Amino acid sequence: MAEIVIRNLRKEFGAFTAVQGSSFTIRDGEFFMLLGPSGCGKTTTLRMIAGLELPTSGQILIDGEDVSQRPASQRDIAMVFQMFALYPHLNVRRNISYPLVSQGMPRAQVQAKVAEVARILGIESILDKPVGGLSGGDRQRVALGRAIVRQPKAFMMDEPLGALDAEFREHMSEELRALHDRMKATTVYVTHDQLEAMQMGDKIVVMNHGVVEQFGTPQDIYDHPATLFVADFIGSPSMNFLAFEGHAAAGATSVSLGDTAMALPELQEAATGSLVLGVRPEHVALSDASPYRGRVIATEYLGTTQIVTLTTAHGQIKARTAASQIAHPGETVGLALNPRTLSLFDATTGRALRTAANAGVHHG
Amino acid sequence: MSAYSITEPSKASKWVAGILVTLYMVITLLPLAWIISTGFKTGPDSISYPPKVIFSPSIEGYVNLFTDRTRATPEQLATMPPPDNFVDEIVQRRGEVVTGPSRFGERFLNSIIIGFGSTALSIVLGTLAAYAFSRFKVPLKDDLLFFILSTRMMPPIAVAIPIFLMYRQLGLSDTHLGMILLYTGVNISLAVWLLKGFIDEIPREYEEAALIDGYTRFQAFRKVVLPQAATGIASTAIFCLIFAWNEYAFAVLLTSGNAQTAPPFIPTIIGVGGQDWPAVAAGATLFLLPVMIFTILLRKHLLRGITFGAVRK
Ligand SMILES: Nc1ncnc2c1ncn2[C@@H]1O[C@H](COP(=O)(O)OP(=O)(O)OP(=O)(O)O)[C@@H](O)[C@H]1O
Ligand SMILES: [Mg+2]
Numbered sequence: 001m002a003e004i005v006i007r008n009l010r011k012e013f014g015a016f017t018a019v020q021g022s023s024f025t026i027r028d029g030e031f032f033m034l035l036g037p038s039g040c041g042k043t044t045t046l047r048m049i050a051g052l053e054l055p056t057s058g059q060i061l062i063d064g065e066d067v068s069q070r071p072a073s074q075r076d077i078a079m080v081f082q083m084f085a086l087y088p089h090l091n092v093r094r095n096i097s098y099p100l101v102s103q104g105m106p107r108a109q110v111q112a113k114v115a116e117v118a119r120i121l122g123i124e125s126i127l128d129k130p131v132g133g134l135s136g137g138d139r140q141r142v143a144l145g146r147a148i149v150r151q152p153k154a155f156m157m158d159e160p161l162g163a164l165d166a167e168f169r170e171h172m173s174e175e176l177r178a179l180h181d182r183m184k185a186t187t188v189y190v191t192h193d194q195l196e197a198m199q200m201g202d203k204i205v206v207m208n209h210g211v212v213e214q215f216g217t218p219q220d221i222y223d224h225p226a227t228l229f230v231a232d233f234i235g236s237p238s239m240n241f242l243a244f245e246g247h248a249a250a251g252a253t254s255v256s257l258g259d260t261a262m263a264l265p266e267l268q269e270a271a272t273g274s275l276v277l278g279v280r281p282e283h284v285a286l287s288d289a290s291p292y293r294g295r296v297i298a299t300e301y302l303g304t305t306q307i308v309t310l311t312t313a314h315g316q317i318k319a320r321t322a323a324s325q326i327a328h329p330g331e332t333v334g335l336a337l338n339p340r341t342l343s344l345f346d347a348t349t350g351r352a353l354r355t356a357a358n359a360g361v362h363h364g
Numbered sequence: 365m366s367a368y369s370i371t372e373p374s375k376a377s378k379w380v381a382g383i384l385v386t387l388y389m390v391i392t393l394l395p396l397a398w399i400i401s402t403g404f405k406t407g408p409d410s411i412s413y414p415p416k417v418i419f420s421p422s423i424e425g426y427v428n429l430f431t432d433r434t435r436a437t438p439e440q441l442a443t444m445p446p447p448d449n450f451v452d453e454i455v456q457r458r459g460e461v462v463t464g465p466s467r468f469g470e471r472f473l474n475s476i477i478i479g480f481g482s483t484a485l486s487i488v489l490g491t492l493a494a495y496a497f498s499r500f501k502v503p504l505k506d507d508l509l510f511f512i513l514s515t516r517m518m519p520p521i522a523v524a525i526p527i528f529l530m531y532r533q534l535g536l537s538d539t540h541l542g543m544i545l546l547y548t549g550v551n552i553s554l555a556v557w558l559l560k561g562f563i564d565e566i567p568r569e570y571e572e573a574a575l576i577d578g579y580t581r582f583q584a585f586r587k588v589v590l591p592q593a594a595t596g597i598a599s600t601a602i603f604c605l606i607f608a609w610n611e612y613a614f615a616v617l618l619t620s621g622n623a624q625t626a627p628p629f630i631p632t633i634i635g636v637g638g639q640d641w642p643a644v645a646a647g648a649t650l651f652l653l654p655v656m657i658f659t660i661l662l663r664k665h666l667l668r669g670i671t672f673g674a675v676r677k
Contacts, residue, residue, distance in 0.1 A: 052572050072575040079576045085569035089591045099577035150577070 002063045002153035002186050003028045004049060009058035011044050018044045020210040021058065026154075026203070029184040031177065033201035035191055037233070041210040042190045043158055049188060050156045051075045062153055078147035079156040083163060084139045086131040086146070093127040096145040103150075117149045120179070136164050140172055144179070154186040161196070173200055194234050198222065206230050222280075224358035225343060228350040231278050237307060239343075240284065242277040242314035248344060248353060255344065258313055260292045263339035265357035274347035277314075281307065283338040284319035286327060290334035296327045310335070396652075402645035410641040425642025427451050429468050429633065429650075433460040468647060471629040476654065477540055478625055479609040482547035486604045487597060489548070490555025491563075495585060497556070498563040499571075509557075516553040521613045528617055538622045543615070547608040554607075555600050562596025563589065598665030602658065609655050626651050 004026040011019040019041040026032045034042045047053040049060055051072030060068045067075050078099070086095050093114055100110045118124045121141045126134065131142060140160065147155055160176070161169045177200050180187055191197050197204050198218045206213045206221060206229075214226040225231035231239040244257050250270045254261045255277065262277060286308065294310035294317060301323060308319045308327045312335065319335070327333065344353045352358060373381070402410050404421040433455055436444075444461070447453040455462050496502060497509060527546065528537075536542030566589060574584035590597075612627045619625065630647045633640060659666065 050576055052575065071581075072572070073578045073580060075576075076578075077576060079573065081569045081573060083567065083569060085567065085573040087570060087573070087588060098574075102574075102578040102583075146573075146577075 005061040007059040033197040033204040035197040036207035040207045078152040084143040099150040240317045264342040265355040268354040276345040278343040281320040283341045285336040287336040290336040425646035428643035429646045475626040478543045481544040483604040485548045486551040494559035551604040598662040
């Protein structure tokens with residue numbers, strides 16, 4: 001198992017830059033998520049770590065050793081592809097044993113290893129079947145089997161659940177996470193599904209247009225988004241943004257939103273001009289005592305909670321409240337924002353201002 | 365239901381279809397059947413009028429095909445020991461003696477060496493080139509592919525004279541190597557284009573999985589790409605073999621003594637001692653066999669290959 005360090009990694013395809021100077025560290029045994037919208041360079045980053053694509057510049061260190069320019073076969077990394085890429089001309093057993101045969105392992109030992117992996121994954125009964133007729137879930141398990149049988153330094157998984165239907169995804173993602181917890185293998189997992197990333201990952205890198213926007217634990221990324229992009233991408237419904245013109249002073253504990261002073265964590269830097277106050281829907285409470293007002297335009301009932309959509313002087317806002325809270329469309333109510341969880345962004349750079357709350361958060 | 369909906373075909377239309385297919389089969393197979401049966405006729409039977417459909421079979425044609433003979437006077441025949449094998453018996457009954465084996469066996473072997481040799485070379489070069497075009501960044505890829513295709517745009521015989529002169533200069537005239545190179549040159553464009561289509565259909569992930577599993581690029585090609593391209597390779601090989609096997613014009617022009625193939629040889633049989641139709645028919649029958657056997661052996665792959673990868677995914 002291994003620690004993987006990525007330093008200023010860059011990849012150009014002709015005139016197009018797919019990855020622009022990424023840096024992050026994947027600790028030994030971590031379940032690490034590469035998250036971002038389609039086309040942001042996740043697969044390219046993963047393929048560079050695996051050695052299927054050579055970086056234009058930058059470094060990849062596996063256990064302190066620079067492997068940036070080494071071919072895939074010399075990196076001792078296993079990969080699960082999105083479409084599984086099981087060898088169609090081989091049966092399940094031979095698919096799983098393929099990586100071992102390449103190392104010249106003796107037959108008896110190969111058989112023992114395959115049997116062990118099959119037991120872990122619960123696929124003993126299909127070992128002698130051709131891979132052609134397998135169900136999606138079984139293909140997934142065989143692909144995993146082929147990856148774990150070799151005990152490589154790290155696993156790369158490119159949207160391994162993407163080909164499965166929603167119900168089964170849930171089940172497989174739990175199985176995957178359980179497998180990881182048992183094996184403690186460094187795993188890099190690509191997904192564009194923010195829920196999947198939040199549920200499964202120890203750490204998340206959020207990418208956009210080839211740029212690392214933020215790198216941290218799911219909690220950090222959810223509570224203290226480093227940029228407007230991350231704030232918008234993570235969470236469902238996503239963070240509310242109240243845009244305003246104004247000034248925020250270093251050391252201040254509130255900003256003026258029109259006539260209302262909004263309390264927030266102590267600011268550690270100043271900004272003037274177009275600012276954006278960000279607040280998660282669950283941190284907006286309907287409270288008649290609050291001076292900040294909004295008019296209810298819709299409610300969406302979700303069982304235990306409801307989403308209330310309101311208009312304010314600074315744009316639309318969604319609040320997640322208890323389902324029992326009464327809110328009628330057309331009504332004007334007071335809105336209380338939980339001060340400890342507010343983020344303040346500079347709209348021109350898209351960056352979150354440093355505060356006492358997000359001081360330890362890594363920017364890309 | 366309207367008359368146009370898809371239903372189980374009626375009895376009548378099944379009959380009509382059956383009759384049409386049978387008719388087509390008869391039309392295409394009749395000449396073949398005639399050739400094969402002529403090969404087993406005697407000389408007089410083969411040219412009798414009206415033509416004989418029922419006849420007593422003889423292997424005279426095959427004996428003539430494989431032997432050179434000369435006429436002998438009755439006195440000469442009388443001095444000879446009685447024939448001790450069926451070949452001498454058949455020949456002497458007609459007042460002839462065998463002077464030696466004919467060159468047919470040699471020509472047939474030439475056809476096999478040149479046909480299969482050029483097919484193998486086209487496939488090896490074609491597969492490697494197609495793989496490179498399919499997977500790597502090749503400078504001027506599109507232009508190169510078009511150039512390769514363009515070599516097939518004129519009939520090969522149009523360049524017969526320059527090739528004739530070049531081959532004489534290079535000492536390739538009338539050599540096996542020369543003919544193998546020539547047929548490979550003609551076939552390679554077809555091979556590259558067909559095989560590139562097949563290899564394009566094989567997802568890259570398979571090879572990448574093999575690379576990550578610790579195989580080198582060439583091992584991945586051999587163990588992962590080749591087995592999956594088997595269909596394409598089989599059908600391409602059949603196309604290449606059919607061309608090289610049947611080629612006549614260059615064979616007449618460039619070969620005579622040493623590397624002559626069967627197609628230019630078979631017509632010469634006719635001139636040896638009158639019009640020996642049974643021997644010609646016997647030669648033609650034997651000539652059909654290798655391609656037929658090769659195609660039957662690869663039939664399973666060919667049928668899958670005809671869909672050009674459409675079955676995958
Ligand atoms: N071999 C290549 N040549 C040229 N451009 C490429 C190549 N591979 C990827 N790209 C481009 O690089 C960008 C990033 O691609 P990448 O596959 O890494 O995205 P991704 O984040 O994995 O997206 P998705 O979620 O759609 O899989 C895309 O715009 C893609 O078109
Ligand atoms: Mg991708």
